[in-house]
Amino acid sequence: MRKILNEELGRESINTFRIKTKNKIVIVLDNVRSAYNAGSVFRTADAFAVEKIFCCGITASPPNRELLKTSLGAEQSVEWKYFPSTSEAIQELKNAEYKIIAIEQIDKSISLEKFFFNAEEKIALVFGNEVKGVSEEILPMIDSAIEIPQFGTKHSFNISVTVGIVLWEFFRQH
Secondary structure (H helix, E strand, O other): OOOOOHHHOOOOOHHHHHHOOOEEEEEEEEOOOOHHHHHHHHHHHHHOOEEEEEEEOOOOOOOOHHHHHHHOOHHHHOEEEEEOOHHHHHHHHHHOOOEEEEEOOOOOOEEHHHOOOOOOOOEEEEEOEOOOEOOHHHHHHOOEEEEOOOOOOOOOOOHHHHHHHHHHHHHHHO
């Protein structure tokens, strides 16, 4: 066995990636406090060819140095937009007919393994603050919520891990 060299992976150039058809998924980062987490989300969004990322509130956006450290250039390939508030981002998505799905532990959340992603729908996945989760003010604006099953003593995953888990499940289904 040997490791595959980067040039053997057949990855697209940034310019080719930018113009290709993306998956109809927008990631909404609702007041994510760690720029490192936000940068990691950019990398994951690139890997899964996500349409774009909305950075909201206190969430760092490029050219934040910490974000750039973990995004490893994905901020150049993934389209992004900054919003002063998450509610503004959600309203723009609703106007564009996106289904709004929060990743949050609420009374009406659906366990991830039971949730069906319709690949034909435009979806926005809302990921919240590392401590407080998705903002209370956003909950009345969502269409549904997903909860990731957990079996340990902690009540949540790191946001960058959560993004990877949810996107993988979308692609596993389709």
